[in-house]
Amino acid sequence: MLELIERTKRRQGLTAEGLRWLVQAYVDEEIPDYQVAAWLMAVLLIGLGAEETIGLTEALVASGRRLDLVGHGVVAADKHSTGGIGDKTTLVLGPLVAAAGLPVAKMSGRGLGFTGGTLDKLEAVPGLRVDLSATQFVRQAQTTGLVIAGQTADMAPGDGKLYALRDVTGTVDSVPLIAASVMSKKIAAGARFVVLDVKMGNGAFMEQPEAARELAGTMLTIGRAAGLKMAAALSWMDQPLGRAIGNALEVAEAIQTLRGGGPDDLRDLCFGLGSELLRLSGMEADETAARRRLEAVLASGAALAKLREMILAQGGDPAVVDEPQRLPHAPVEVPVYADRPGHVRAIAARDLGYVAIGLGAGRTKKGEKIDHATGIVLHAKVGALVAAGDALATVHATSPDTAAQAVSAVRAAYALGAEPPTLHPLIEEVLR
Amino acid sequence: MLELIERTKRRQGLTAEGLRWLVQAYVDEEIPDYQVAAWLMAVLLIGLGAEETIGLTEALVASGRRLDLVGHGVVAADKHSTGGIGDKTTLVLGPLVAAAGLPVAKMSGRGLGFTGGTLDKLEAVPGLRVDLSATQFVRQAQTTGLVIAGQTADMAPGDGKLYALRDVTGTVDSVPLIAASVMSKKIAAGARFVVLDVKMGNGAFMEQPEAARELAGTMLTIGRAAGLKMAAALSWMDQPLGRAIGNALEVAEAIQTLRGGGPDDLRDLCFGLGSELLRLSGMEADETAARRRLEAVLASGAALAKLREMILAQGGDPAVVDEPQRLPHAPVEVPVYADRPGHVRAIAARDLGYVAIGLGAGRTKKGEKIDHATGIVLHAKVGALVAAGDALATVHATSPDTAAQAVSAVRAAYALGAEPPTLHPLIEEVLR
Numbered sequence: 001m002l003e004l005i006e007r008t009k010r011r012q013g014l015t016a017e018g019l020r021w022l023v024q025a026y027v028d029e030e031i032p033d034y035q036v037a038a039w040l041m042a043v044l045l046i047g048l049g050a051e052e053t054i055g056l057t058e059a060l061v062a063s064g065r066r067l068d069l070v071g072h073g074v075v076a077a078d079k080h081s082t083g084g085i086g087d088k089t090t091l092v093l094g095p096l097v098a099a100a101g102l103p104v105a106k107m108s109g110r111g112l113g114f115t116g117g118t119l120d121k122l123e124a125v126p127g128l129r130v131d132l133s134a135t136q137f138v139r140q141a142q143t144t145g146l147v148i149a150g151q152t153a154d155m156a157p158g159d160g161k162l163y164a165l166r167d168v169t170g171t172v173d174s175v176p177l178i179a180a181s182v183m184s185k186k187i188a189a190g191a192r193f194v195v196l197d198v199k200m201g202n203g204a205f206m207e208q209p210e211a212a213r214e215l216a217g218t219m220l221t222i223g224r225a226a227g228l229k230m231a232a233a234l235s236w237m238d239q240p241l242g243r244a245i246g247n248a249l250e251v252a253e254a255i256q257t258l259r260g261g262g263p264d265d266l267r268d269l270c271f272g273l274g275s276e277l278l279r280l281s282g283m284e285a286d287e288t289a290a291r292r293r294l295e296a297v298l299a300s301g302a303a304l305a306k307l308r309e310m311i312l313a314q315g316g317d318p319a320v321v322d323e324p325q326r327l328p329h330a331p332v333e334v335p336v337y338a339d340r341p342g343h344v345r346a347i348a349a350r351d352l353g354y355v356a357i358g359l360g361a362g363r364t365k366k367g368e369k370i371d372h373a374t375g376i377v378l379h380a381k382v383g384a385l386v387a388a389g390d391a392l393a394t395v396h397a398t399s400p401d402t403a404a405q406a407v408s409a410v411r412a413a414y415a416l417g418a419e420p421p422t423l424h425p426l427i428e429e430v431l432r
Numbered sequence: 433m434l435e436l437i438e439r440t441k442r443r444q445g446l447t448a449e450g451l452r453w454l455v456q457a458y459v460d461e462e463i464p465d466y467q468v469a470a471w472l473m474a475v476l477l478i479g480l481g482a483e484e485t486i487g488l489t490e491a492l493v494a495s496g497r498r499l500d501l502v503g504h505g506v507v508a509a510d511k512h513s514t515g516g517i518g519d520k521t522t523l524v525l526g527p528l529v530a531a532a533g534l535p536v537a538k539m540s541g542r543g544l545g546f547t548g549g550t551l552d553k554l555e556a557v558p559g560l561r562v563d564l565s566a567t568q569f570v571r572q573a574q575t576t577g578l579v580i581a582g583q584t585a586d587m588a589p590g591d592g593k594l595y596a597l598r599d600v601t602g603t604v605d606s607v608p609l610i611a612a613s614v615m616s617k618k619i620a621a622g623a624r625f626v627v628l629d630v631k632m633g634n635g636a637f638m639e640q641p642e643a644a645r646e647l648a649g650t651m652l653t654i655g656r657a658a659g660l661k662m663a664a665a666l667s668w669m670d671q672p673l674g675r676a677i678g679n680a681l682e683v684a685e686a687i688q689t690l691r692g693g694g695p696d697d698l699r700d701l702c703f704g705l706g707s708e709l710l711r712l713s714g715m716e717a718d719e720t721a722a723r724r725r726l727e728a729v730l731a732s733g734a735a736l737a738k739l740r741e742m743i744l745a746q747g748g749d750p751a752v753v754d755e756p757q758r759l760p761h762a763p764v765e766v767p768v769y770a771d772r773p774g775h776v777r778a779i780a781a782r783d784l785g786y787v788a789i790g791l792g793a794g795r796t797k798k799g800e801k802i803d804h805a806t807g808i809v810l811h812a813k814v815g816a817l818v819a820a821g822d823a824l825a826t827v828h829a830t831s832p833d834t835a836a837q838a839v840s841a842v843r844a845a846y847a848l849g850a851e852p853p854t855l856h857p858l859i860e861e862v863l864r
Contacts, residue, residue: 005602009477034469038601041473045441169470170437 001031001039008042016055023059023158033165040162040171048176053218054225056176060184061226063158067134067190069105074141076105077277078191080182082215083115085203085349085356086240090118090148091254092262093270095307098146099297100274102281105141107151107189111362111370114203114353116247119150124248124327124372128316146310155188175211179218187226193280194223194230195273200428201238203349209234209428216431231276232431235269236424239347239382242266246361246375246396248327255324258304263381265426271295272427328373330396334403338386342416347382351413355406359397374398376410383423386416433463433471440474448487455491455590465597472594472603480608485650486657488608492616493658495590499566499622501537506573508537509709510623512614514647515547517635517781517788518672522550522580523686524694524702527739530578531729532706534713537573539583539621543794543802546635546785548679551582556680556759556804560748578742587620607643611650619658625712626655626662627705632860633670635781641666641860648863663708664863667701668856671779671814674698678793678807678828680759687756690736695813697858703727704859760805762828766835770818774848779814783845787838791829806830808842815855818848 004018014022022039025031048056069076077097081087094104108118108130119130132140132149140147153160159181166172186194196219199205200212216232223230242263244253256262257270275290284290297303308321320326356362360371378393380386393410397403436450446454454471457463480488501508509529513519526536540550540562551562564572564581572579585592591613598604618626628651631637632644648664655662674695676685688694689702707722716722729735740753752758788794792803810825812818825842829835 002600002602005473009473009602032465032600034465034597035601037466037469038473038603041437041441041470042477042602045474045477165466168434168464169467170434170441170474171470 001025001035005035005039005042008039008046011046013049014052014055016058019052019055020059020062023056023063023162027063027158027161036162036165037169037171040166040169040177043177044171044174050221053176053180054222057180057184057187057222057226060156060159060162060180061187064156064188065134065152065154066188067138067155069138069141069190070192072138072142074103074105074138075281076103076141076191077193077281078104078106078186078189079195079197079273079277080186081197082199082205084199084237084241085114085116085353086242086245086250087116087237088121088242088244088250088254089197089266089269089273091121091251091307092257092266093274094146094148095258095303095310096270096294096297097274097277099302099306100278100283100293102193102277102283103141103145105137105189105191106148107185108148109151112366113364114350114357114362116250116356116362118148120370120372121247121250122148124251125311125316125320126326128311128314130314132314140313144309144313146306147313148310149314151185156184159184175215175218179215179222183219183222183226186223187228192229193277194228195276195280196220196230196232197273198232198234199237200234201236201349203237203240203353220431229280231280233273233276234428234431235426236428237349240349240352240378241269243378243381244375245352245356246359247370247372248329249375249377249396251320252324252327255304255307255321258298258307260298269426276430330373330398332397332400332403334395334397334407335391336393336395336407336410338388338390338392338414338416339411340416341387342418343420344380344382344384344386344414345417345421346415347378348413351409352376355409355413358409359395359402359406371398376406382421385420433457433467437467437471437474440471440478443478445481446484446487448490451484451487452491452494455488455495455594459495459590459593468594468597469601469603472598472601472609475609476603476606482653485608485612486654489612489616489619489654489658492588492591492594492612493619496588496620497566497584497586498620499570499587501570501573501622502624504570504574506535506537506570508535508573508623509625509713510536510538510618510621511627511629511705511709512618513629514631514637516631516669516673517546517548517785518674518677518682519548519669520553520674520676520682520686521629521698521701521705523553523683523739524689524698525706526578526580527690527735527742528702528726528729529706529709531734531738532710532715532725534625534709534715535573535577537569537621537623538580539587539617540580541583544798545796546782546789546794548682548788548794550580552802552804553679553682554580556683557743557748557752558758560743560746562746564746572745576741576745578738579745580742581746583617583621588616591616607647607650611647611654615651615654615658618655619660624661625709626660627708627712628662628664629701629705630664630666631669632666633668633781635669635672635785652863661712663712665705665708666860666863667858668860669781672781672784672810673701675810675813676807677784677788678791679802679804680761681807681809681828683752684756684759687736687739687753690730690739692730701858708862762805762830764829764832764835766827766829766839767823768825768827768839768842770820770822770824770846770848771843772848773819774850775852776812776814776816776818776846777849777853778847779810780845783841784808787841787845790841791827791834791838803830808838814853817852
């Protein structure tokens with residue numbers, strides 16, 4: 001291990017064998033945390049070359065089980081988002097793409113810090129289980145064509161162990177380490193077509209477009225080296241996506257979107273990412289045709305039916321699809337009024353992420369229980385013109401006290417001004 | 433701790449308070465090894481500013497006891513060498529300077545890897561104890577004016593703990609970390625005048641003169657900030673110092689030198705470093721006068737008498753000073769003959785350090801037992817003209833087998849050539 005640390009320190013590079021040994025020895029507890037911590041800091045400060053990043057990813061994949069979906073006759077699609085506020089894309093995109101005929105088999109994560117997680121949102125559906133075994137995951141992909149579950153413990157255990165150490169040693173913010181971590185899980189999960197949604201802006205981990213572009217490029221390089229067909233969208237997360245923030249509220253918004261309503265930005269993003277997947281799979285030759293196909297399964301109700309089918313398969317109450325009021329709801333709802341007229345120039349997404357944590361909808365530490373019912377619904381998004389006294393948003397809380405705190409924080413997150421803001425497209429660029 | 437790691441990573445610098453907290457919390461086991469390891473790697477790769485290096489040193493000193501020699505009426509001298517092969521300087525320099533009237537109170541270390549350590553050499557003297565308490569150390573400095581012992585456990589414990597972690601995390605080779613480590617121990621040991629002997633060349637940790645100069649400069653900055661009067665010599669360790677390598681053999685050579693014989697390079701180095709100490713103390717105004725005084729105490733036998741006095745005070749057999757044959761000696765002595773004629777162009781010092789380990793005279797791991805009797809005595813040094821069949825050296829071993837291995841390794845360490853080598857002065861430069 002000392003030799004590998006020295007090589008990294010001296011910018012001599014590690015071989016794929018060296019990286020594979022390092023990850024496996026760490027998983028097997030043959031090398032101590034402090035040596036790996038020193039190596040991680042050297043990687044963070046010096047970087048890893050493309051070959052090394054690929055080698056690290058392969059080592060993380062090799063530390064556990066790699067699902068052979070293709071061997072089970074499932075040529076599936078997957079999607080990864082770097083995380084944001086109000087990002088319920090998976091809940092809409094999955095049913096859309098699956099209903100269009102391309103199976104979607106996705107392993108998701110939980111919310112942490114200011115970003116939410118798909119598993120928490122799904123668990124807002126009464127009865128729905130996300131802890132599927134690998135066998136159940138494959139079988140549901142075969143029969144339903146849509147499965148969204150948690151990662152099984154035997155997949156990329158090296159990544160889980162490394163991430164836990166990075167989290168407590170100041171070594172999270174490294175593009176090669178982030179890219180290897182994400183891609184090891186995508187590769188292990190077995191999908192053939194993967195679209196990345198790399199977020200930029202105030203509500204994203206990578207605020208700057210350059211950093212987001214670098215991360216996207218690194219993930220594409222890794223995925224393609226592993227034989228995946230990939231594309232990456234760079235999209236803005238400088239205000240929350242859609243209107244709902246909070247688990248049950250977001251599920252309701254996803255259902256609304258699959259019923260043909262819902263916010264424009266959410267629908268557009270799902271069409272954008274989904275058409276990339278149809279294109280990658282070869283089902284459609286170009287973006288226009290792919291988008292038309294997705295519009296058709298939305299209009300026909302096939303996508304909504306696919307969501308219902310998935311909820312049923314995972315033990316959830318399928319009736320929520322038709323009666324969203326069956327989802328948990330918070331006892332206290334308090335509107336947030338504009339205290340003056342103006343154009344909504346900005347909504348501080350990250351601040352709203354922290355407001356959601358304060359309401360119980362998110363967690364600051366792994367393992368913390370959350371409240372599925374609480375959250376925020378925005379009535380005015382960036383670009384809206386509001387009058388004094390108009391409702392900007394509604395806070396959904398468990399008590400008047402927590403609601404009151406949230407109300408003033410939500411109001412503070414809105415920047416109102418005399419001039420309308422310059423709007424930019426939600427998807428800035430697609431790297432194909 | 434995470435905040436301190438982030439600040440170091442982002443080159444924002446740490447305050448003296450931050451560093452003091454870090455060291456104390458680590459000593460108190462309030463922060464885990466892996467966080468400190470990540471921080472150390474960040475320091476190694478990014479460096480520390482002068483203020484931070486001073487702050488770290490002060491924090492290491494503050495983690496334990498600081499001996500108040502001056503408060504006990506002892507205004508003493510100390511010396512530090514960055515280590516080398518055959519470096520028995522302390523055993524000659526200490527008695528010389530003390531006999532000249534300037535008390536010497538030095539805490540030394542043990543040998544590790546290719547370099548020897550003064551404590552191991554002293555322990556070759558039958559009965560001699562180096563584990564003195566702080567009280568015994570101060571008292572002997574008062575009464576004898578010469579004491580050389582091990583560091584007590586309560587001095588700079590933060591340094592001991594940090595060094596142990598650096599040793600296993602690839603974070604040893606950092607100038608600010610090395611300088612803070614050395615100087616924390618010098619400051620805690622309480623001497624007022626300190627001369628540094630920073631080695632360069634094949635047998636030194638810092639092979640390159642630029643690195644040695646940087647280290648010397650950093651240590652001077654730290655020591656002066658703590659109120660010490662200091663000078664630093666940059667000296668070559670590209671061949672062993674003197675002729676003897678191995679503990680009892682080196683003690684015998686030191687005694688020989690104090691009797692007026694011994695190798696020129698050893699005597700010259702001791703006069704050079706010793707005259708700096710007399711000058712720093714104000715006892716002599718310039719180098720020439722200081723050197724004359726040291727020559728006088730050597731010629732009069734006063735320096736030899738001082739060594740005898742110290743050995744007696746620390747429980748050793750003082751008769752070794754007059755009868756060096758009382759020192760342990762190895763059962764097997766095998767000469768190493770030149771296989772062709774030529775000028776000795778180079779002697780690979782580091783290789784001989786490893787040969788000495790092979791003979792049992794050194795250790796590769798802390799705590800390993802060593803054999804005080806074994807080692808190598810060089811008969812030909814760089815610049816000598818030898819005939820084929822001349823003895824280059826003699827190996828002192830415990831068995832014919834280990835001797836045979838050592839003989840061929842010693843022969844390989846000698847580079848013979850047709851042309852005489854260019855010799856450079858032992859002390860390249862003194863930084864005052």
